[in-house]
Amino acid sequence: MRRWLPGLLLVTPSIIAIAVFVYGMLGWNFRLAMTDKHDEVSEGSFVGLENFVTLWDQKRWGISVDHAIVFTVVFVFGALLLGWLLALLMEKGIRGEGTFRAIYLFPMAISFVATGVVWRWLMNSAQGERAVGLNRLLDGLGLGSFQWGWFRDPDWGMAAMAVPAIWQMSGYVMALFLAGFRGVPEELREAARVDGCTEWGVYRHIVLPLLRPVTLSALIILGHISLKVFDLIVAVSGKQIITDVPAVFMWVAVFDSHDPAKGATIASYIVLAVSVFVIPYLVWTLRRERRS
């Protein structure tokens, strides 16, 4: 018997399932996005890329894209930086490391919806006497002038919305970096020190460059979470324009406006945005594996 056959038989069910339920559905969604099925009743005929173009005429789409960009930038860099700092502290040999690691990693076990419900209260926009949550805390610490509207702030609201996401994901980034740090051979560091490198220089010139693959993986993971964020936003503020992102807009288009074609168009844009992150990464890892 051929050697590959049993293996192929084993994976066939999942290949079929993925082909139908992932790629089949993706294709179906793209097809729907290229029709004019703007209500649930009509059949919808092929209109090409018309929906993809007209979406940009809508003010709300512009707002939600802006929001997604602000959220992504703050969330990805915030989580990377905080995760890196935490990992650095761990690496420098903190006492009770296991406990701290568990504490920092724990938020990842919580769903975005649960995080959102708690942070909705923490980020209450009321100020002064009526303040609750973080604004109350700031007031109690004598930092009353730092109170602000959090996610209701018209300019920086989406930056505030990234705070719970950073809280949730930075522990995971820490775990990635910690593994990376541990993977740097001690001999390399020793060699650098012997050559007269400062401790900061060791990190700057030896450890950080070796961490590049870890950083890239973290970037990809955070980036794609961020571009399709939905549950956190809905749990914190519901479906409001002040915190609108493409995924929430898609929900509104499908379930409130009953416009399947528009919803499919937005979904296609989300898939495209995520693939901009993921495809170069896949190509890069494939090339690297071949090389080694």
Added chain:
Amino acid sequence: MRRQWMAAVAVTMAGLLTLSACGGGGGDGGGGGAPQSPQADARKKVEVFSWWTGPGEADGLKAMREIFEKQNTGLEFFDAAVAGGSGDKARALLATKLQADTPPDTFQGHAGAELQGYIKAGDLEPVNFLYDELKLRDVFPQQLIDQISVQGQIYSVPVNIHRSNVMWFNPAVLKEAGVTEVPATIEEFVAALEKVKKAGKIPLSIGSEWTMVHLLESVLLGSLGTDAYNRLWTAGSDWSGPAMTKALNDFKTILSYAGDPADDWQPAAKQVADGQAAFNIMGDWAYGYFHNPPDGGLGKTSKTDFDWAPSPGTGGTFMWLSDSFTLPKGAPNRDGAVAWLKVAASKEGQDAFNPKKGSIPARKDADSGLYTDYLADALKDWGSDKLAGSIQHGVVANDAWRAAINEAVGIFHADKDVAALQSSLAEAAKSSGQ
């Protein structure tokens, strides 16, 4: 070698068998191992789909359910309620169920334009035969019947009436601010808001985005007048004219007195009850929240802790919305659904449901002794006032139009641009397809 191969086949087969077993088992949930065939089970069970899970509304549903079960001993009531304030989640689930042609036996929906989507999609069966059999045309107000009819066919049975244009206020806060008379026009309202602001309280409390649309509909009604407001939803609508510009400027002025947006309508209403804010414009479900004993409500005393009046400029007009039940096409248990609709339409059913839900019956012949305090006022006004339909609660605008209005108001909240708001509202009216 051979053994490995056999093992692989065995694992694959086992996997496939488990998958298909799951597929077969999911369908007949709730059979409970009773020795009946699934078909007999389906004939007995009546699936009633609603979003009534909160205090008050769930109690009302239970009261109606008891009557139903007493009258139909052969049928089993199945409560398919989905939690969530204004029914957002329930409606999303309902849409998928209807598209998959697996409708519940009967579902709750707001009477009026909201149902038109379902009607257009061919999901609903007309219930004219029930109206004839039970002579319902004599007991429901004519305008209500008009709003739930499409080309002479009636598609739902209204079970209650809510009022949307109610201004709730805190008498103590008004007194403190020197507001002696309850504002009856928009000008008086703005003057009162200014006085409260000077006194250092929140003039008008507000919740999340949809409560602003709720405020908008009351301001439009108050500023345009009832007839012009009702014309907005007909072919002769004028969304671009100067009257609308004035109304939207009124909206902007009033909104400028609003406090920080609360999370939803309840925390906003609570600011009035707690004496932090003076006014709140919200539907009369707020009455149940103010009045009901703690846990469900705030346990406040009416007329002293909180008071009410028609929202400014809308005295003599009742802006209504109504929950109603429907008969979906292809309902698995049509007879059971009809039996439920009969209870929902009956005087007995409505009088059991409404005092608990905090609404008034849609029937004109209900027992008025059951409705006290605020509800007595509402019942009196329902019988005598002019009628207008609510935007946010699905009476006058279909879902797509309503979503477009919500979007325009949400954007307006950020940029405060009246001209842009007016043009998007006009655009929404044009492309609503209604």
